[in-house]
Amino acid sequence: MIKRNAMLLIALLVLFTSGLAGCAGGSGAKIRIGEVTRSVFYAPEYVALEKGFFKEEGLDVELQTTAGGDKTMTALLSGAIDVALVGAETSIYVYQQGAEDPVINFAQLTQTDGTFLVAREETGEFDWSKLNGSVFLGQRKGGMPQMAGEFTLKKHGIDPHADLELIQNIEFANIAAAFASGTGQYVQLFEPQASIFEREGKGHVVASFGTESGQLPYTVFMTKQSYMNKHKDAVQKFTNAIYKAQMWVGSHTPEETAKTIAPYFKDTDMDILTSSVKRYLEQGTYASTPALHEEAWNNLLDVMDSAGELKGRVEMAKVVNNDFAESAVKASSK
Template sequence: MSKKRMGALLLALALMSGLLAGCGGGSNESTVKVTIGEVTRSLFYAPEYVALAKNFFKEEGLEVELTTTAGGDKTMTALLAGNIDVALVGSETSIYVHQQGSDDPVINFAQLTQTDGTFLVAREAGSGSFDWNSLKGQDFLGQRKGGMPQMAGEFTLKKKGIDPQKDLTLIQNVDFANIPAAFASGTGKFVQLFEPQASIFEKEGKGHVVASFGVESGKLPYTVFMTKSSFIKKNKDTVQKFASAVYKAQQWVDAHSPEEIADAVLPFFKDTDREIAISVIERYKSQGSYATDPIVDEAEWNNLVDVMTSAGELQEKPAHKDLVDNSFAENAMK
């Protein structure tokens, strides 16, 4: 091929590439990458996976990378270090950072779940309605001290007239990931468990759900998308798009059945049985665990403060306005 013909061919290819890029809408050029660190992988966070599965983030021009940063302390460390852009974790972690006097506070901007996600599981099935007094004098396998599950659990026990430190043999030296296995092997007569472990134990006959800590402890900003104040100042448009995608997912979850939600999110839970997933989602949905909008309201925040105060984890009560920015959630809902 002559140099002249080669030049003409290269020019034609260049023009065609430019034309194809124009037909594509130039979406790649405007797409913003955002990295989320979630505290754990859980069906409790179903709206997050719906936002990914239904391309709600993509529709807003966001390319989201999801990582699981097992544990609230690890998730917050990753956020503060700049290894992730947004954390999905309990609001108590932002309060802990605030208590340490951070110059760059962590701001809660979009709520995902609004109740505790744990259940009280008994080794033996009782007859009739559950009597909380039956816990007294028993071995109780609880959650990690200072974490929201433990604080919400103890808050509920105190409401029921039970002193967790005096009326129970409280076991808290088991790592979060090993709690189900410890109970299955014989540790404790009662255990505080997340789903799907609670439903799996029921199916296998290893335990029986007798109460919900989510129902008993009331509404809380239990799991919230948050980021550093400095990130918000530099990326307001990105945070707004993120909140809008979350709201779309919340509305979708609210309008669809547990079966439809399970089918949407199961690609993120390849080892989870579909029937178990449906049961878990139905249980969380029926008790109102999935927030239907991203607002972190002040009443829920104050309930969180009460829970943390009861657990002895607060040096001072943090103001809602200092650690919550609802403007992005409000704009998403317009």
């Protein structure tokens, strides 16, 4: 009887410890990402997946597209995803609301706006004054594309709410289709949509908001403080993989990057993917390291303030943790 009870106790202990090990491993190994949209703008993310950089770090990463910054942040706050790839401004909005569990930016992916100004008609040499009195198909109020767009227009002496007809009531996912169907004379588009419209004769890229608005922590991987506290090792491994991908993209040709990310853009021709990657590389859109920089952060605050979306300037240290990025860079240099 004693032997039988002892065996039962051992069996229970094995089951218990196995369960703990499974929980511990699962909590760090599985990470669910929600990206705000599917775009060549996020090429290093897809490279990290396709080249197995996450797997090298022992991570099982699941990617889903949660269209729109508001939907992505809702998914993060509700626990539907673990990590969000979205504009850094969303973390500021959460902080401004006095969240007990703030959202922390830990790895920057892009460092400029990724949209281009697309004109319906080709009118020769472009001048920003041509937008005066035009119908402009804008983005969601409070989102980075719209704020960076307004910031650029103001820099060129254009009041977006007085000098042109600004349309902002169209869902992010439907903006390109709305323009293609005849709405607006100008629109902001990400790649590869901008290049696709050029090929199809539906529009012409006349300017880059990325070049015009300067460096910004435009798209960043972020997570809740509580998740970061519980899964520091997983967040570090995640950041390591992103940095490997950033270095890979920076050291390979646009053709090689386009070929690698092609599985994520099955309906897009290779030449369009290549030209899109090339365009982003040429204007320095992809961040070379995951670290966020103070000067770019202050530029972000200026952009948000200009758009009337900032209650008060938020110190970078309040919603940014660069420790993971710095560790990833340091480990790679050894």
